[in-house]
Amino acid sequence: MVEYVGFQGYEEEEDTLRGKYLTFLIGSDSYGIELRYVTEIIGIQPVTEVPELPDYIRGVINQRGRIIPIMDVRLRFRKPFREYDDRTCVIIVEMSGITMGLVVDSVADVLSIPDENIVEPPEIQKNYNRYVLGIASAGDDVKLILDCNKILTDDEVEQLSQL
Amino acid sequence: MARVLIVDDAAFMRMAIKNMLLNHGYEVAGEAENGLAAVKKYMECKPDIVTLDITMPEMNGLEALKAIMKIDPKAKVVMVSAMGQENMVKEAILSGAKSFIIKPFKEDHVIKTLQKIL
């Protein structure tokens, strides 16, 4: 029973991924998440519903033998549900040991955004901006950079506030 | 290339020696984890050279050395010892060990020692 858990070479990779963002669309809004958290992008798969989860967790999918929960980002942001179509994508992200598929309307692009082009979000619109880490200007477009960590872990608070 | 029998009760040590030998094109004829197994393995695989740990269960390195020398007086055995085992090493030399290496050993020391004896 050799038990020795090594880390994969994330450290080296991280540097080359720093400052890179995967951008996607929800309706007409453009969002970005740090590319280093993204492991894969796939089309929508048959979803198995799991009871007693918040509505934005649609269930689990079977991705080549791995069972991955998926979260509808629209619903997470309290936007109306939209039927999935062939542009719908699942962005599989992995951070702090949690793997999650994020369902988005469509995936746009990978962009390099220097830190100086990202500003902190305004304090207003508390509920909505909770998941926004910063606002980036790329060309004449504005992208909301999401806080992956909060999206994945911040629901305890929310569940309490819903009660 | 020379075929080596590696004898040590610690898998870690066997692996260390093995890696060093493989780095220099030696062939590992076999491994044994105690003296008794070493003697058996020696007869089985007739290695060109043996690295023989001293402190082992079942039959220690000195006893194994003597047994091997009895079977094959021309056997080339290098003792693997640690600091503080001077007496054991002396006895080993008297009993026919060709040389010795001392833990913690360095790769070039091991290789040099083997080259010299072969």
Place this chain on the structure above:
Amino acid sequence: MADKFINDSMLEVYVFETLQNIEQLENAVLESEKTGRYSAAAINEVFRIMHTIKGSSAMMMLDNLAELAHKMEDLFYYIRETQPKQVDYAALSDLVLSGIDFIQAELKKIQNKEPANGDVSDLLAAITAFLEHLKAANGDFKQEQNTLPAQPAAGGGQAAQPAGKLAAYEAVLYYEEGCEMENIRAYGVIHNLQEMVEDLYYRPADILENDETAAYIREHGFTVGVLTARPAEEMRRFFEDVLFLEKLEFRELDAATFTARKSGAATGRAQVKAATAEFGENEEKSGAQKAAAVATAGQGMISVNVAKLDKLMDLVGEMVIAEAMVVQNPDLAGLELENFRQAARQLHKITSEIQDLVMSVRMVPLANTFLKMQRIVRDMSKKLQKEVKLQLIDEDTEVDKNIIEHISDPLMHLIRNAVDHGLETAEERLAAGKDKTGTVVLEARNVGNHVLIMVRDDGRGLDKEKILRRAEKNNILTKPAEEMTEKEIFQLIFLPGFSTSEQITEYSGRGVGMDVVAKNLEKVGGSVSVDSVSGQGTTLTLKLPLTMAIIEGMNLTVGRARYTIPISAIKESVRLENHKLIKDTDGNEMLLVRGECYPIIRLHEFFKIPTEVTNLEDGIFILVDYEDKPFCLFVDDLLGQQEVVVKALPRYIQNKRIRGIGGCTLLGDGSISLILDVSGFVA
């Protein structure tokens, strides 16, 4: 770690082997402690293990560990050699155990890729102090190295033919820095020279007897004079060939100088000795019997990385699914395929054999986990000043590797509780007419699909009144106290919020209560229950599945969703037809089957799944008998029985702790089915 031969797998083996070593060490110490003394075999074993750890750690350049092991080795060397009369064995055990703890902590750091740089100086000082104390009380041991018997002079013997003219030479050998044991290397030179020369001398003369000469040679070189018939060139080449030679001085001597220097060195080939048995005596008389057993058993054994086994298990799982996908492929429906069916049966036979084999590979005995508890009992009984005997029964019972990993902590907690709270103090025990030594029994028992592990103490037993009072105070009572059975009252201790800070002691407390134990066991599909007789003791029983990896399951549907329920949980499944439906005054539905009343849980309501089957006559009931709490699940339909590979739910969902769902599995068509955890429906 500069050397290129040290790679990750070396590190892996180092950590693995050293962990094994200290485990063996700990057992040796604890065994010795029971008998109150260290047998020669045990001392030898400790010595040998420390020796091994020293060597390996030094190779890994883990200096603190090497140093610690070296000091321990020294200590046990002294004990082995002098067999001192006055040894504080309790203190010795403490010392070795704290050494073990230190090594363990460092290994943990290595596993976590942190630098293993713990400060060992306190421990070293403690060992030194202990050794000094021992020596003061028992006297230092005589240096046995001066007792080398001399071999009689070889006479003319093998060198009887001084055919050529004899010449004398003197060589001074300087060794490379760091080659160590220079005196013995020099001795090797002398040994090899014998055949070549008629006479010789060397300085320093006492290389065999005195290891201090190594330092002298390092500084001043090793001087050899020879009288030989061989040509100068041959002699020079001989010396040049000496291993790890840094520098050689070689010159011819006249015969007179040779003789003069020889008498000065006062030694000759007569000093060159054959081996004597005496040396061998102090080297270990082949380790303890256990080591021997391990060694012989080891011949046909290999260690395998658990990650590889897990992967293999996963792959076999996939294979089972793939097989089902082929054999039950809808394209085959309605076809008469005799040959295909035959081949498929053969395939099925092989896959199930592979599956069984992989499962059996993953089975490991509980013994190691049980043995770990000895240390805990020992430490606690010392601290709490209670005399405690730990008895192990059937510790060779095997369970799945994954399960072992999950029960170590809960078990530790239960053992601590038993010793701390369960057992009384010696005075209390005597007053109650009991043996003053308390007993904790740790027993494993294989019952079909499950393994029971029981932690039984002969202590004071649980106090029903106290439990009720605390439950009341903490507001966790679910029904009036007077309606509760004894068992229900005891079971309260597993509820979250039962344990309070009031109860926390150094050992059992730490802010976690029995609820954590229960939760941990649930994770592996196990459960815990308690039984107690006041004044006689308490028994905690852990019920664990043999394996979490593969279960026989019944697939069922509710609406569009599919679920799998472990066959082991099912008593039977029935339709409403012949059975009676009862409603109590609150409108709760119950099914009466052969005189027994089963509360109905409608799965579609429980999980809020839309379905068209809401009429009890249309669906099917699965009768479940969970821990004396029978109930039945109402579902749409059964799909059939199947062996399924249990997969853990993704962590995100696990964290949500959904009641009634224990895992998931992949069905033949690649879709996911959730596995029901029946314990979740009654809690």
